[in-house]
Amino acid sequence: MMPGCGHVSPKARLILTLLVGGALALACGGIAWRHINYDKVVRATAEAALPHVQVITPAPGPETRKLDLPANIAAWYQAPIYAQVSGYVKMWYKDIGAHVHAGDLLAEIDTPGLDAQYAAATANLDVALARYKLAQITARRWKALEGTQAVSQQEVDVQAANAEAEQAQVEAARHEMERFKALEGFKRIVAPFDGIVTARMADVGDYVNAGRGDVGSSGNATELFSVADVHAMRVFVAVPQDYADVISPRLTATLSLPQFPRRVFEARYLATATAFSPNTRTVNTELTVDNPDGELWPNSYATAHFEAPGTPGVLILPEGAVIFRAQGTQVALVDSTDRVHLVPVQVGTIYGTTMEILSGLKPDDRVVNNPPAGLLNGDKVRIVPGTRGYNIPVYPPATTGLLAPSAVVPVSAPIMQGDARPAGVPPMSGPGLRHGHLSGPPGHGRHDGPRDNVRAMPEERFVPEAGGQR
Numbered sequence: 171m172m173p174g175c176g177h178v179s180p181k182a183r184l185i186l187t188l189l190v191g192g193a194l195a196l197a198c199g200g201i202a203w204r205h206i207n208y209d210k211v212v213r214a215t216a217e218a219a220l221p222h223v224q225v226i227t228p229a230p231g232p233e234t235r236k237l238d239l240p241a242n243i244a245a246w247y248q249a250p251i252y253a254q255v256s257g258y259v260k261m262w263y264k265d266i267g268a269h270v271h272a273g274d275l276l277a278e279i280d281t282p283g284l285d286a287q288y289a290a291a292t293a294n295l296d297v298a299l300a301r302y303k304l305a306q307i308t309a310r311r312w313k314a315l316e317g318t319q320a321v322s323q324q325e326v327d328v329q330a331a332n333a334e335a336e337q338a339q340v341e342a343a344r345h346e347m348e349r350f351k352a353l354e355g356f357k358r359i360v361a362p363f364d365g366i367v368t369a370r371m372a373d374v375g376d377y378v379n380a381g382r383g384d385v386g387s388s389g390n391a392t393e394l395f396s397v398a399d400v401h402a403m404r405v406f407v408a409v410p411q412d413y414a415d416v417i418s419p420r421l422t423a424t425l426s427l428p429q430f431p432r433r434v435f436e437a438r439y440l441a442t443a444t445a446f447s448p449n450t451r452t453v454n455t456e457l458t459v460d461n462p463d464g465e466l467w468p469n470s471y472a473t474a475h476f477e478a479p480g481t482p483g484v485l486i487l488p489e490g491a492v493i494f495r496a497q498g499t500q501v502a503l504v505d506s507t508d509r510v511h512l513v514p515v516q517v518g519t520i521y522g523t524t525m526e527i528l529s530g531l532k533p534d535d536r537v538v539n540n541p542p543a544g545l546l547n548g549d550k551v552r553i554v555p556g557t558r559g560y561n562i563p564v565y566p567p568a569t570t571g572l573l574a575p576s577a578v579v580p581v582s583a584p585i586m587q588g589d590a591r592p593a594g595v596p597p598m599s600g601p602g603l604r605h606g607h608l609s610g611p612p613g614h615g616r617h618d619g620p621r622d623n624v625r626a627m628p629e630e631r632f633v634p635e636a637g638g639q640r
Contacts (some may be wrong), residue, residue, distance in 0.1 A: 221545060224556040225504055228487050228527065232480035237416070238473055241407045241425065241457075245400050245468040247363055249394035253378035254356035257281035264368050264395070270361040275360040276395050277372055284357070288350035291343070298336070299602055305333040351611045356620040361397050368468065369396035403459050403466045405437050407474050408452035412519055416478035417442050417455055425459060425472045434457050435466070437474065484518060485527045491542045492525065493519065501531060502538035504553065510538065512547045 262277040264270055315321045361367075372378065372394040405425065409417060421439040437457040446453050457474070459466065461600040493500045493512070500512045518526030531537070538545070539556070 183438065184500075220550055220552040221542050222554045223502075223504070223538045223545075223551045225348065225553050226488075226491065226539045226556075228485035228531055228533060228535065228537060229504050229524075230533070231482045231484035231486055231526065233482050234480045235413075235416075235478045237409075237413055237476040237478065239407050239409065239476065241405050241472045241474040243425075243459075243466055243470040243472055244404045244406060245365070245368075245398035246402045246404060247399035248368070248468060249397055250369075251276070251359060251362070251363050251395040252393050253359070253395065255279060255281050255284055255353050256285065256380045256382055257357070257378060259372045259374055259376045259378060261374060262370065262372055264361075264367050264370070266367050268367045270365060270367060270397065272361055272363045274361045274439040275358055276361060276367070279357045279359065279378060281354075281357055284350065284353055288347070288354055291347040291350045295340070295343040295347045298340040302333070302336040302340045305329075305336040309333040359394060363397070363399055364401075365397045365399040366464070367395055368398045370394070371395070382614075396450060398468050400461050400464055400468065401468070403461050403468070404440070405459055405472065405474065407455045407457065408447075408450065409455050411446055411451045411453070412452055413476075413478070414446075416476060417453070421455075421457075421476070423457055423474045423476050425474055427466075427470060427472045430465075434475070480519075481526065485531050485533060486521075487527055487531075488524050488539065489520070491537050492527075493541060501527075502541045504536045505550060506540060508551055508553060510541075510545060510547060510549045510551055512545075524630060546563065 185317050257279040258278040260278040264274065264276045270276070309329040309332065312321055314324045316326045316587040357386065371392045378394065405423075407423075417439075419439050423437045425433040425437055426434050437459040440456045440458045442456065481533070487501070491501060492515070493502065497512075499517055501515050503511045503513050505511060513530050515530035516528040518528045520526075545551075
């Protein structure tokens with residue numbers, strides 16, 4: 171055995187110790203790093219398993235409520251004019267759009283058959299008068315011989331009664347002649363009142379039937395003319411039952427029409443049906459608007475903008491924050507430990523995409539917006555920020571957009587919701603419900619005064635968001 175073979179130098183021992191220590195340190199570091207990563211994964215998994223929710227706070231109720239409802243504009247008076255005699259149109263004198271006065275001649279009807287009947291009735295009246303005169307003369311002569319032996323009392327009475335019968339025949343013939351004379355007057359078609367001719371269905375040579383108007387090639391009867399009085403217009407609005415409390419004689423509204431995108435017209439309360447339709451649960455309300463220049467046309471579509479007192483003491487939430495389950499209407503509140511509590515609430519008026527919360531909610535409560543379907547009471551949640559314009563509610567509570575369920579609303583009618591108005595639809599303006607007491611219907615005649623019911627539409631205003639992420 172060579173000397174020094176069993177001896178390890180201190181330097182080699184040091185290197186060996188360092189290698190063993192480094193290996194142990196690496197092993198311990200790897201185990202510790204793996205444990206740290208495992209803890210991170212566990213925490214991340216547990217955190218990812220929590221429902222991610224966005225929290226909002228309720229908005230205060232509006233000081234005023236603005237209602238946008240569809241409206242129909244009708245003429246103050248509108249009359250379809252039918253023929254009262256049968257014949258052929260001889261000539262028409264007023265076309266559509268013509269301004270007419272009461273009694274103006276619109277058309278004439280040629281009625282040879284009626285003329286012959288009128289002549290025959292006149293002749294029958296003459297015959298009846300001649301017979302009556304003869305009966306009177308005979309009765310007087312027999313009356314003069316009364317009491318003598320020449321005639322009996324019975325014959326005197328018969329002649330007197332015959333005179334009375336002939337007098338009755340005269341009256342009957344006179345009434346018959348006057349009836350045909352009145353029908354002769356209906357040969358002239360005249361305007362019933364001052365207004366504008368809105369329709370002309372008759373043409374020269376058309377056959378018209380008594381009481382049924384113009385008879386077309388298919389046998390259908392239509393009116394000859396239609397005349398409308400447009401010095402003032404009637405505006406009919408179907409107000410939903412939820413908002414019927416705003417209807418009163420002090421109610422005013424502004425009208426916007428598609429053909430006048432930057433103007434509004436002032437309307438006043440006229441009448442209400444005081445009864446709801448069983449099909450739509452709306453009440454028909456009538457307004458009136460002056461139309462001195464004839465700019466508003468009958469059967470136009472308009473949007474009526476109302477202002478009514480609001481409910482500032484009531485809180486407002488978007489409808490997506492309200493939960494409708496078998497347990498009733500609830501909202502999900504988040505406490506300081508980020509745990510959910512399902513609280514029952516009472517819902518008031520629904521404003522389209524927002525609604526009133528009458529009870530069960532406080533102004534500083536944190537409410538889950540658009541809660542998940544599986545969210546339960548006591549669940550732990552993770553609060554995440556929302557995305558502006560997507561799931562952060564921006565709802566001006568003072569504005570309400572409605573479309574009443576009426577058959578007269580066109581499919582293309584714009585829905586007014588909040589201040590997100592389509593182009594050409596004006597915002598509601600004005601000091602609220604102004605005193606507009608109406609003592610009677612507008613005057614019948616036209617006037618040339620200033621157009622107080624028309625004003626320019628104000629510029630669009632941006633309404634700051636009410637409520638949002640907390």
